[in-house]
Amino acid sequence: MPDTKSRTRIQRQNREAILEAALEVFSAQGFRGATLDQIAAAAGLSKPNVLYYFASKEAIHHALLSGLLDNWLAPLRALDPAGEPLAEILGYVRRKVEISRDFPRESRLFANEILQGAPRMMAAIEGELKALVDEKAAVIRNWSAQGRIAAVDPYHLIFSIWALTQHYADFDVQVRAVLGPGHDPFAEAGSFIETLFTKLLAPAA
Amino acid sequence: MPDTKSRTRIQRQNREAILEAALEVFSAQGFRGATLDQIAAAAGLSKPNVLYYFASKEAIHHALLSGLLDNWLAPLRALDPAGEPLAEILGYVRRKVEISRDFPRESRLFANEILQGAPRMMAAIEGELKALVDEKAAVIRNWSAQGRIAAVDPYHLIFSIWALTQHYADFDVQVRAVLGPGHDPFAEAGSFIETLFTKLLAPAA
DNA sequence: TTGATGTTTGACCATCTGGTCAGTTGCAGG
DNA sequence: CCTGCAACTGACCAGATGGTCAAACATCAA
Numbered sequence: 001m002p003d004t005k006s007r008t009r010i011q012r013q014n015r016e017a018i019l020e021a022a023l024e025v026f027s028a029q030g031f032r033g034a035t036l037d038q039i040a041a042a043a044g045l046s047k048p049n050v051l052y053y054f055a056s057k058e059a060i061h062h063a064l065l066s067g068l069l070d071n072w073l074a075p076l077r078a079l080d081p082a083g084e085p086l087a088e089i090l091g092y093v094r095r096k097v098e099i100s101r102d103f104p105r106e107s108r109l110f111a112n113e114i115l116q117g118a119p120r121m122m123a124a125i126e127g128e129l130k131a132l133v134d135e136k137a138a139v140i141r142n143w144s145a146q147g148r149i150a151a152v153d154p155y156h157l158i159f160s161i162w163a164l165t166q167h168y169a170d171f172d173v174q175v176r177a178v179l180g181p182g183h184d185p186f187a188e189a190g191s192f193i194e195t196l197f198t199k200l201l202a203p204a205a
Numbered sequence: 206m207p208d209t210k211s212r213t214r215i216q217r218q219n220r221e222a223i224l225e226a227a228l229e230v231f232s233a234q235g236f237r238g239a240t241l242d243q244i245a246a247a248a249g250l251s252k253p254n255v256l257y258y259f260a261s262k263e264a265i266h267h268a269l270l271s272g273l274l275d276n277w278l279a280p281l282r283a284l285d286p287a288g289e290p291l292a293e294i295l296g297y298v299r300r301k302v303e304i305s306r307d308f309p310r311e312s313r314l315f316a317n318e319i320l321q322g323a324p325r326m327m328a329a330i331e332g333e334l335k336a337l338v339d340e341k342a343a344v345i346r347n348w349s350a351q352g353r354i355a356a357v358d359p360y361h362l363i364f365s366i367w368a369l370t371q372h373y374a375d376f377d378v379q380v381r382a383v384l385g386p387g388h389d390p391f392a393e394a395g396s397f398i399e400t401l402f403t404k405l406l407a408p409a410a
Numbered sequence: 411t412t413g414a415t416g417t418t419t420g421a422c423c424a425t426c427t428g429g430t431c432a433g434t435t436g437c438a439g440g
Numbered sequence: 441c442c443t444g445c446a447a448c449t450g451a452c453c454a455g456a457t458g459g460t461c462a463a464a465c466a467t468c469a470a
Contacts, residue, residue: 008417010467028321030237030317033237033238033321035457035458036457046419047457047459048461049417049418052416052417056459114378115375116233116235116238118378133383153397155384159380160398163371163372164365167365167368167371167372170319173319173322173330174319174334177327177330177335178330178364189361192358193365199405200401215446216446216447219447240428241428242428250448251448251449252427253429253448257446257448262427
């Protein structure tokens with residue numbers, strides 16, 4: 001199992017193909033629902049060959065999840081304490097909507113993991129994720145205290161942004177089934193959610 | 206497989222025990238992740254005995270899902286076109302929060318199903334669910350047109366209620382991990398979400 | 411060309427899992 | 441007490457699945 005830093009061209013290509021295929025399969029079927037044969041077929045490789053690049057099914061899943069966390073936290077990390085409060089929060093919202101639109105499989109992979117009790121991500125959630133949220137919640141609380149935005153619980157503000165944006169990726173089939181054809185769920189959601197938070201955060205008169 | 210309408214006391218008890226156990230296991234592991242052995246163990250029965258009451262794993266899952274839909278739609282169904290608009294919508298929100306608090310496993314079962322593309326629920330979603338949402342969306346749109354609440358897209362209003370309330374059931378472990386101890390997520394969420402929609406729906410001055 | 415290393419595969423294995431079945435046990439009505 | 445049906449079980453099966461391995465094949469520098 002060659003996983004030192006020295007990767008040949010073929011190694012890089014095949015590892016990439018496997019991760020892409022695994023994302024497709026894991027996000028649609030969950031960890032236990034996915035099979036190595038499905039992943040191998042989707043990657044255009046034989047099963048033993050897949051296991052030549054990754055030690056186990058677990059290892060593939062783990063590689064996906066660790067690669068995911070940074071991208072997942074980036075939008076919140078970019079929230080600037082020195083910026084204009086409402087613009088910063090709406091910017092965060094917009095970035096999250098875009099991520100849901102452009103990376104729905106990643107969102108579903110994450111949702112699957114949390115739904116099952118986050119067995120393989122608890123550490124990251126209690127560590128990195130919580131630390132970042134704590135930090136940004138303090139920033140938002142400060143903005144509220146200064147009267148620059150309405151007084152809201154910053155944690156639940158963040159949760160509500162997660163809930164609203166991820167919903168459109170995770171429950172995509174339901175949203176589309178209910179809306180019927182001729183809709184662009186993410187575009188509509190974007191402006192709806194923006195309105196929602198604009199009204200919520202308007203400072204008291 | 207005795208599933209006529211005539212059920213003995215033991216039949217009722219054991220079927221109930223199996224469904225309860227299956228809800229626990231399916232909601233935590235997803236359909237493919239769950240095994241009959243787990244369900245049988247959780248129900249305190251042997252595997253063959255479980256299959257004496259239900260024809261297959263599929264049949265158990267199906268029984269759970271069909272029993273679920275009605276309870277799931279009830280809160281929206283209760284939204285009264287003749288009532289006071291804001292009170293009706295906030296009442297719907299409150300009912301959904303309570304359901305997330307009291308039936309988180311059912312919420313996760315549902316979430317698992319939708320996440321995987323709703324393979325066993327598409328019909329119900331495109332049928333019953335869509336019909337009910339269409340009906341209530343028309344009611345809400347009417348309220349908006351009359352200026353009794355702000356002008357909002359009624360579909361995305363309903364989606365946002367689903368997203369916010371179900372998030373606290375489906376992502377419970379994440380919410381608790383981030384909040385840390387000493388919190389009552391559902392109580393806090395309840396008042397946060399109520400505030401959110403109150404501000405959103407306030408009619409234009 | 412050749413050897414060495416990296417890549418790929420068919421065949422195989424142990425285990426798990428949904429499901430079957432013949433037969434045993436329990437129980438209620440006569 | 442007995443009979444007949446409901447309830448239950450151990451043993452078993454076939455297919456799926458994660459993973460192994462020896463051997464074959466490709467690639468490339470010397």
